Amino acid sequence: MSLDNIYVGLDMGTTKICVVVARKNEDDSIDILGIGNVPSKGIRRGVVVNIEATVDSIKKALVEAQRMSGIEVKTVTAGLASGHIKSFNKRGTIAVKSSEVTKQDVDRVIESASAYNMQLGEEVLDVIPQQFILDGQTEIKDPVGMNGVRLEADVHIVTGAVSSAQNIIKCCEKAGIVVDDVILEQFASSQAVLSEDEKEIGVCLIDGGGGTCDMAVYKQGAVFHTAVLQIGGNHFTKDLSIGLSTPESEAEDLKKEHGCVWMPLVSDDEFVDVPTVGGRPPRRVGKPVFTQILQARAEEVFHMFKGELQKHKLLELMGAGVVVTGGFSNFEGIEELASEVFDLPVRVGRPINIGGLTDVVMDPRFSTGVGLAIYSAKKGKGGQKISRGGEDKVFGNIFTRMKGWMSEFF
Incomplete structure (x- = not known):
């Protein structure tokens, strides 16, 4: 081969x-x-x-x-x-040297938009154009060859350590x-x-890992906003450990086996056997108590991301809704909870458009x-x-x- x-x-x-x-x-x-x-x-x-x-x-x-x-x-x-990542949007403006926009003009306007006073140890990791504006005409993806005098560029800048x-x-x-x-x-x-259609229409991707939850917002095929929460799967585990008085290792196993974040999916006659410490026998805890702990943390994550979208006036632009992926998305009821918080269509994101060992990698993790x-x-x-x-x-x-x-x- x-x-x-x-x-x-x-x-x-x-x-x-x-x-x-x-x-x-x-x-x-x-x-x-x-x-x-x-x-x-x-x-x-x-x-x-x-x-x-x-x-x-x-x-x-x-x-x-x-x-x-x-x-x-x-x-x-x-x-x-993304534990150390920061991002923001900027606009740059230049005068076109000749009547026709060249590749050099595009490079100059992006460089103008990328000017940023970095802190010690910080580096610009990414500069992603969102749109070009030529003499007031917006939503231009490639202005090369077009005639105009004033060229502007909206870019998304990502910095990190x-x-x-x-x-x-x-x-x-x-x-x-x-x-x-x-x-x-x-x-x-x-x-x-x-999908490319989702990126074009407008979609919010939430990627929940063990240490952080990351968000990327796409619109018109480009990245419009990114954000990071210092909250991840480990925080759910610690919540269970404290709330149920069980070791974190046991709480992690319980989270994977019984994790649910939507109270309507559990009933009062469901119970979970929770290991204890000091050689004591396991305790039986009602599944609603277990679920309530996890749902509270998941709601916090979604409300913080919703606030981020509202702050930047992006919520109403998410025509394709929200896609949740990463280990965080394996919780039962995650789609229902996210739909209620965002009031948008929500789906769990799994790898698409691939062949081979698809059954192995279909897990959002x-x-x-x-x-x-x-x-x-x-x-x-x-x-x-x-x-x-x-x-x-x-x-x-x-x-x-x-x-x-x-x-x-x-």
Whole structure:
């Protein structure tokens, strides 16, 4: 098998490390060949806090993915989690040098819109054009070749800690692989679970992980807004641990087995056996009590995101509604609760438009990993023929490419 058409996504989350191996076929369809999924050690809220533990987790995930796919993984496209990410919209304006807009004019107006006084250790990770405006005419996607005098650009700027990306690359190098590209995780998830029609009409993607919940809003095919909440699946686990007086490890198992966030789906005669501490026998707790704890936290997350949409006057623009993905979306009743909070259509986002091991990766937990592989395949990034290079060189190349995302995502 030729390795030139093999692409790999690496999702380094707070609770899991996931490696997804994909093949791009001649007709541009994508098949999933293998997946490695192991508990994450050494990452908190998307930031590496223990390099050796993270490296060990990456190696274990690689072994699983390579065994399932039969492919030796050399390069990956990695996800950049959002615990340190900030984003905002800006507009830039220039005068067109000649009567016809050129590619150089587009570059200049985007550069004008991207001017930003960064703090120490901060880097502009992404500049995503939303629309161009030429002499007052709005919603232009590509102004090159058009006649005009005044060119404006609305862009979405994403910034983050440069050290976070450096540590991801360092961990991968120590695990014996090269990071060929880095992409923000909510953008990766959108590659896997959103249709182009949804992005055009207007859709809000909520990606709930173990350490954070990320939001990306699309309109007219472009990213209009992103936001991050420092609340994730681990907070649900801690709520259960405290509310039910049970160890966090037991609370995590209970959450996965009985997790429900919509009270109308449970009845008073349903009970859950809750392990206790100190050798005491398990206690029987009514399922409504269990559900009430989880629903309260889920409502908090959705109301905070709804407030974010209202603040930026985006709620009424979500014609395609809300798509919820990530491990957070596996709670029973998540669609019903989100629909009530947002008063919009809601669906759970699972990877779409893929072949191969679809039954394995249909879990929303794998949306980011699959999206990273899809992005890599679409852009021709990360083919396994790429040779290993030095960390500094790799990091420099990645940030050069990151600054070129403006054309790839628009």
